[in-house]
Amino acid sequence: MNITFCRHRQKEACRRHFNEHCEAIVPDVQPLTDSIDELYEKIKKVDIDQIAHRSLDKLQEWFWKSIQMGRELFILKYDEIVTLCLDNKQFLEQTQNDNLEFIMRLKQETETLLKRGGDYTTF
Numbered sequence: 502m503n504i505t506f507c508r509h510r511q512k513e514a515c516r517r518h519f520n521e522h523c524e525a526i527v528p529d530v531q532p533l534t535d536s537i538d539e540l541y542e543k544i545k546k547v548d549i550d551q552i553a554h555r556s557l558d559k560l561q562e563w564f565w566k567s568i569q570m571g572r573e574l575f576i577l578k579y580d581e582i583v584t585l586c587l588d589n590k591q592f593l594e595q596t597q598n599d600n601l602e603f604i605m606r607l608k609q610e611t612e613t614l615l616k617r618g619g620d621y622t623t624f
Contacts, residue, residue, distance in 0.1 A: 586593075
């Protein structure tokens with residue numbers, strides 16, 4: 502009595518031929534089952550919480566490094582501005598005084614012009 506159809510031989514196989522066929526493919530199937538077992542063990546060992554913690558640790562490390570870089574940049578630029586202001590203080594004060602004197606002169610000349618009552622030819 503035939504128990505199955507063999508697609509390889511394209512005919513039905515009795516129990517004896519079926520067993521022979523199974524024995525013939527065992528060497529091909531065994532490495533596959535070993536690979537499946539190995540894959541199963543690898544997946545089983547994956548610790549989801551550990552993956553999440555590692556990712557969060559890396560993110561936190563990046564966060565603190567970014568803050569430190571920002572602080573360092575702030576200190577650098579702050580020092581540059583203080584140095585520029587101190588180095589140029591005398592120049593800035595002189596420029597300020599010159600501008601104030603010019604404005605006062607302009608104000609006085611404008612007041613003088615207005616007091617003359619419309620005689621603008623001698624200005």
